[in-house]
Amino acid sequence: MGTLEKLSRTFTPRKYKRIRKLSQTLEAERRSLSILRRPIKTLYYFNLMLWKLIISGVRNTYHRKAVRRSVLLCLAIYAGLKATDRADVVESSLSFISWWVGLGILSSIGLGTGMHSGLLFLWPHVFRVVTTVEKCGHTDFESYSDVWGTRGDHAFSCKLDVTPKGEVGALGLWKKVGLECFLWGLGTAIGEIPPYALCYSARTAGKKNEDFEEAFSSEGGGDKGALSGYMGSWLDWMLRLVEKHGLAAVVLLSAWPNAAFDMCGMACGHFLMPFWTFFVGLVIGKACIKVHLQCAVFLALFRESSRSAILSYLRRSLAVQVPLLGGERNLGDFLSEAIVKSVENIRDGTAGGASSSSRGSLVEDFREGIKSVPNFLAFLKGAMPSPVSLAMMMIVAIFIISCIEQLARQYKAEEDEKTVESAAKED
Structure with a gap:
């Protein structure tokens, strides 16, 4: 210990032996923290x-x-x-921003187990906007009050003094919901900060304490299974990618629905990437690219004209019979029915939202959203996590446990250093 070496010259042999024994005992206790x-x-x-x-x-x-x-x-x-x-405009703007940003944070802050706030709130909101646009023939209606489980008196109501302009294009729809999507994506970026901050702090502590390198060392005794070896090599690849390309790697890894992105945030913290480099990469990837690509997909599914074209294409191009589906059903019909059923579930959950002027309650909206989630989740993600997802969750858990142990040891090391200094001052 550094303190012991500094004070050793002023100790008598007996006192030095006593302090050294105390230091070794404290170090053994620190290493036992697990x-x-x-x-x-x-x-x-x-x-x-x-x-x-x-x-x-x-x-x-x-x-x-x-x-x-x-x-x-x-x-x-x-x-x-x-x-x-x-101050009404300021307060309503803050309410609007905090709602969508907060939902984005809840979606990504749980280390892969966050709330599905997009399926529960964002995409049903987008569906309400699309159905209102198809009904009114324009985008000149109020939709920003659809926050905190309540809606304004004139939310999603067609204005009688506005002449319909025919079918509104995808760009017009995106302009109507782009701000909500950006704020939600910004929230998902903010939700990725805790893993980064945790590993950054652990890595900083590791500079002072060599135990950190042991905690994150990929070398270890014992035989490793094939899956563990593969996932370990994949983790090493991500660490090297982040270390070599920095901001570009963060943008590329966050610009698509990446279930293992927590690993990227941990790697950025591990290599002490500057916070603003990491956060700017997250905002570009998640708030400026990924969420708008998702929005384009949902807009295509929610619009009547584009959805019909997609379903027709699936039925024509995937007319292949699959024995597991039973009967004479083919893959195209199965996927088409799944899409239609998912859209209908969302429509049932938002029934009356497109033209209703009454206020809804947060509990009712939440229950309605819950009804639309199971089939949609089953269609998009499957009912059970895949073996690869389970392996990724295990790696993330090991990474987090290592960070927790290192930070605990670092605090104990600072406490032990004070204990040794106090003992050195005693006669």
Whole structure:
């Protein structure tokens, strides 16, 4: 221990032996911190270290003059608007932004187990917009109040003084829902920060404590199965990709529905990628590319004309009989029926939303969304996770456990250093 080496010259042989024994005992206790062997104590030290990092981050942010001045300026502007009864626009905008960004955070913050807020709220909202556009023949109607389980009195209502312009194109529909999709994608990007921050802190602690390299070492004793070896090599490939290409790797890995993206965030934290490089890559990949590609797919499925073309194409091009489907049904008919049923479930869950002017309750919307999810999830993801998904979840769990153990050991190391210093001052 560094403290022991610094003070060793002032010790008598007897005192040095006593302090050295104490140091070795504390080091053995620190190395014994493990989720499997001592879970309660490990989680205790991890929570202490986590709170220390949070408080340190808040304190450092507070001491920056630019942050304090920006906050004070925003509060002063809001107070002025409130005093003149002009704060309604600001409050409604903040409500709108916090709703969609918050849903995006809930969707991705659970390390692969987050809430399916897109299927529950975003895509039903997009469906309501599409059906209203098809009914009204234009996009000049109010839809931004469809937040927090309530809708405005005139939400999704056709304006009588606006002349229908015929069929609205895909670009017009995207403009109507693009902001909601971007904010939701921004929330999913924010939800990926905790794995990055956890590994970044553990890697920083690893610079001070060599135990970190042991926790993340890919070399180990014992025989490894074929699947474990394959997943380990895949993880090594992702680590090298992030280390070599940085921002470009983050954008490419986040620009498509990647169930293993948590690994990318952990790799970025492991290699101490600057926060803004990581976050900008996330925003470009998730909020500017992926969510809008998903939106294009759902718009094509929700529009009557494009959905009919897609179903006709599937029936013609996939007219192949599959024995597992039973009877004489072919693959094209099966997929077409699944799409139609999923769209009908979403329509049933949002019935009356396109033209109703009454306020809905959050509980009712949530229950309606739940009804539309099972078949849609079964069609898109399957009822059970695949072996590859399970293997990825295991790797993520191992990665997270290693970070927790390292942060716990780092806090214990700082505590042990203080203990040794106190013992050295005693006679």
